[in-house]
Amino acid sequence: MLTTPCPSCRRPKGRGKYLCGPCWFTLPQSARSALNLRDTHAHARLRELHSQLTGGVPLHEIQVTR
Numbered sequence: 001m002l003t004t005p006c007p008s009c010r011r012p013k014g015r016g017k018y019l020c021g022p023c024w025f026t027l028p029q030s031a032r033s034a035l036n037l038r039d040t041h042a043h044a045r046l047r048e049l050h051s052q053l054t055g056g057v058p059l060h061e062i063q064v065t066r
């Protein structure tokens, strides 16, 4: 099965997942529930996540606008 690297730790993650399991569960609950919403803002939230990862924000401090 093809996998892509986790954008946080670079380990393989499942396809269609934003992060690998351990990284995902390090995110604050509020960020996880916002990222799980599949509406018209889903891509904007993903950009928020990635820009914070790129900016070096620790996983447990990442905030995603709902």
Ligand SMILES: [Zn+2]
Residues within 6 Å of the ligand: 006, 007, 008, 009, 010, 011, 019, 020, 021, 022, 023, 024
């Ligand atoms: Zn990871």
